[in-house]
Amino acid sequence: MALDQSFVGRTYPPTAPYEVGREKIREFAEAIGDDNPAYTDPEAAKAYGHPDVIAPPTFVFSITFRAAHRLVVEDPELGLDYSRVVHGDQKFTYARPVRAGDRLSVTCTIDSIKSLAGNDVLSVRGDVHDGSGELVVTAHTKLVARGAGAEQSTEA
Amino acid sequence: MTATISYDDVEVGTELPARSFPVSRAALVRYAGASGDFNPIHWNEKFAKEVGLPDVIAHGMFTMAEAARVVTDWAGDPAAVVDYGVRFTKPVVVPNDDKGAVVEVAAKVAAKLDDRTVRVDLTAVCDGQKVLGMARAVVRLA
Incomplete structure (x- = not known):
């Protein structure tokens, strides 16, 4: 069943702040095998002009997706069947890098709902603001809910 | 920010150093922990096969x-x-053997934009198949 178009443009309340820690950034950088010192060495980060270590570009997805999942995917009114959902597209637009010490809050908005070849395609925007209210990064996440009769897709 | 590559030194077609990235089951478990994404399709073979993977x-x-x-290694x-x-166009299938999978990534400057930025187009291939599509980064150079 197609998702209700009236949800397009809906904005959810901002999430409680997520505090970005140096060691969490280090853990993430190690998990992707990236030894760029800007992620782990505050002095190296400062040499690039950053006040503290910064996070790899995709780090913030953990925060934005958690927000999108709790607010949008699990919105009982929207009625998305998460067991059929795969990650279609992902895009980030950065005002500045995420860095240690940030307290980040995500505001999720449903940008579009489309029906393509029997699949529901849900585009969710996550605007990530820091503790002073400045925009840090915007994440655009496209989720595809496979229709019951649609061809099986295997992406994640 | 301080990119180490100068805008004036690149042109459309400039290639970034390509790299191969091995992907092992252990790496996926580690990434699951670091990212908080514990979907079992990324670590449980039985579950993955049950859902058709x-x-x-x-x-x-x-x-x-x-x-x-x-891109980040190139930019500094x-x-x-x-x-x-x-x-995400195709999944990267990671067998439980000594090799795992390998993702080969290549990138080149596709356009020079305003404000000392360039658009870099990337390709990522695993087992002869493109696993990323429309992969693009905008990079501000020195």
Whole structure:
């Protein structure tokens, strides 16, 4: 069943702040095998002009997706069947890098709902603001809910 | 931010150093923990097959993170990346053997834009198949 178009443009309340820690950034950088010192060495980060270590570009997805999942995917009114959902597209637009010490809050908005070849395609925007209210990064996440009769897709 | 590559030194067609990234089951478990994405299709073979996958597959975001390294290693300061997007076109299937999978990432400057930025187009291939589509980064150079 197609998702209700009236949800397009809906904005959810901002999430409680997520505090970005140096060691969490280090853990993430190690998990992707990236030894760029800007992620782990505050002095190296400062040499690039950053006040503290910064996070790899995709780090913030953990925060934005958690927000999108709790607010949008699990919105009982929207009625998305998460067991059929795969990650279609992902895009980030950065005002500045995420860095240690940030307290980040995500505001999720449903940008579009489309029906393509029997699949529901849900585009969710996550605007990530820091503790002073400045925009840090915007994440655009496209989720595809496979229709019951649609061809099986295997992406994640 | 302080990219180490100068805008004036690149032109359309300039290639970034390509890289191959091995993807093992252990790497996926580690990424699951670091990212908080514990979907069992990324670590449980039985579950993956039950939902119609050939085997455990990598997190799409893991592949996206690996591909980004070609750009950030080139640029120096990772903050030079001001925009980055991909489409997940095929899964990276990771068998439970000594080899795992390998994702090969290549990238080149596709356009010179305003404000000392360039658009870098990336390709990511695993087992002869493109696993990312429309993979593009906008990078602000020195």
